[in-house]
Amino acid sequence: MKYLDEYRDGERAQQFAQEIHRLTTRPWNIMEVCGGQTHAIVKFGIDELLPKQITLIHGPGCPVCVTPLEIVDKALNIAARPDVIFTSFGDMLRVPGSTTDLLAVKARGGDVRMVYSPLDAVKIAEQNPAKQVVFFGVGFETTAPATAMAVFQAAQKGLRNFSMLISHVLVPPAMEALLSSPNCRVQGFLAAGHVCTVMGYEEYPPIAAKYHVPIVVTGFEPLDILQGVLMVVQQLESGRAEVENQYTRSVRREGNRAAQELIRKVFKVVPRKWRGVGEIPRSGLGLSEAYAAFDAEGKFGVAEHRVEEPAECISGLVLQGLKKPHECSAFGTKCTPEHPLGATMVSSEGACAAYYRYRRRN
Amino acid sequence: MCLAIPGKIESISGDDPLTRMGKINFGGIFKEASLAYVPEAKVGDYVIVHVGFALSKVDEDEAHKVFDYLKQMEELGELKGDGP
Numbered sequence: 001m002k003y004l005d006e007y008r009d010g011e012r013a014q015q016f017a018q019e020i021h022r023l024t025t026r027p028w029n030i031m032e033v034c035g036g037q038t039h040a041i042v043k044f045g046i047d048e049l050l051p052k053q054i055t056l057i058h059g060p061g062c063p064v065c066v067t068p069l070e071i072v073d074k075a076l077n078i079a080a081r082p083d084v085i086f087t088s089f090g091d092m093l094r095v096p097g098s099t100t101d102l103l104a105v106k107a108r109g110g111d112v113r114m115v116y117s118p119l120d121a122v123k124i125a126e127q128n129p130a131k132q133v134v135f136f137g138v139g140f141e142t143t144a145p146a147t148a149m150a151v152f153q154a155a156q157k158g159l160r161n162f163s164m165l166i167s168h169v170l171v172p173p174a175m176e177a178l179l180s181s182p183n184c185r186v187q188g189f190l191a192a193g194h195v196c197t198v199m200g201y202e203e204y205p206p207i208a209a210k211y212h213v214p215i216v217v218t219g220f221e222p223l224d225i226l227q228g229v230l231m232v233v234q235q236l237e238s239g240r241a242e243v244e245n246q247y248t249r250s251v252r253r254e255g256n257r258a259a260q261e262l263i264r265k266v267f268k269v270v271p272r273k274w275r276g277v278g279e280i281p282r283s284g285l286g287l288s289e290a291y292a293a294f295d296a297e298g299k300f301g302v303a304e305h306r307v308e309e310p311a312e313c314i315s316g317l318v319l320q321g322l323k324k325p326h327e328c329s330a331f332g333t334k335c336t337p338e339h340p341l342g343a344t345m346v347s348s349e350g351a352c353a354a355y356y357r358y359r360r361r362n
Numbered sequence: 363m364c365l366a367i368p369g370k371i372e373s374i375s376g377d378d379p380l381t382r383m384g385k386i387n388f389g390g391i392f393k394e395a396s397l398a399y400v401p402e403a404k405v406g407d408y409v410i411v412h413v414g415f416a417l418s419k420v421d422e423d424e425a426h427k428v429f430d431y432l433k434q435m436e437e438l439g440e441l442k443g444d445g446p
Binding site: 006019089116119120139220248249 | 364398420425427428429432435
């Protein structure tokens with residue numbers, strides 16, 4: 001496929017890797033923020049092409065993984081009601097809540113449906129006026145334009161039987177939370193290319209300056225990731241801490257203004273709990289007052305539900321880059337993609353699932 | 363989850379900028395996507411699509427830059443005599 005295959009060329013990947021080897025004089029820790037990048041790195045073995053001194057730390061950029069237990073429990077509560085059609089992206093269906101998951105609710109007779117786009121959920125609401133249709137709105141800034149448009153169109157159509165359970169998260173506040181932690185080992189970032197396709201990268205220069213970290217907006221194919229690492233290493237080796245853009249074929253400095261405008265209209269910035277990390281101020285999106293009628297938490301009276309996270313799973317440490325998946329005693333034994341203890345094992349973009357799939361070492 | 367894939371716009375339906383839809387060709391697999399956020403996109407353009415929405419138009423000139431960069435690197439390496 002055009003714009004995919006040519007960025008997977010092995011010979012060219014080696015060229016980038018050689019240049020990184022040539023430039024690297026010291027150990028450096030670089031975090032790839034996005035789970036999609038983690039998946040590509042482990043799948044294509046990109047980290048194994050790099051010099052030993054370079055450690056790639058897998059970041060918290062998997063929305064499925066960071067959706068807090070209590071929101072999953074709220075989803076389960078709503079989905080089990082007889083008058084509800086509960087719609088979700090496929091990767092949320094197997095995320096374990098406190099006691100069960102959405103697929104199990106479906107098996108017991110709940111009407112749980114996987115959809116490709118939030119607009120499909122709006123269509124289902126139009127076709128089923130006697131039912132309450134709820135969409136599970138998770139995702140980063142990349143997904144927010146789609147969920148914002150679904151709410152906006154539902155409002156325009158006057159749909160009273162459509163609502164959204166929202167757990168949208170924002171990337172820059174999470175990067176800042178990581179950087180301000182005393183345990184932080186991150187010296188440079190590959191910023192998430194599709195988040196920046198929507199939001200641009202004007203938010204990043206103050207972060208790069210304040211914490212003196214290079215930030216390179218990076219794509220998702222092997223050549224993109226290798227070039228991103230090379231650009232970060234060039235900065236680290238020369239003592240620079242700037243924001244650069246590797247993924248220029250998709251990302252403009254200002255991002256997608258039309259998408260940002262609708263996000264601002266439909267959503268407001270709220271504090272958000274991240275699974276395994278805790279609450280981060282101003283790190284999420286919730287519905288703005290004008291669209292509050294579409295908030296499923298209010299509609300179904302589940303807003304006050306609180307749950308403690310279980311202690312046995314170290315996904316919080318994995319999400320912060322403090323532990324690698326195989327350093328967990330449950331990895332591959334008590335915790336597998338079939339029986340996940342935590343969300344990083346559920347989503348194919350979670351670091352644990354990627355390690356399990358591509359490099360399980362017994 | 364932030365997976366977004368480039369595809370070619372084969373046809374466009376609707377005039378309202380907010381509900382304009384495109385038929386997108388992903389290497390032979392066709393899917394509908396909203397073009398609400400890429401008002402500049404036209405038939406034949408490549409767009410990056412995520413959960414049924416085109417988020418950006420692929421910039422063809424910029425798409426070559428990775429390869430231009432590698433070429434430059436090669437030429438510089440040859441100049442320095444430590445080329446591959």
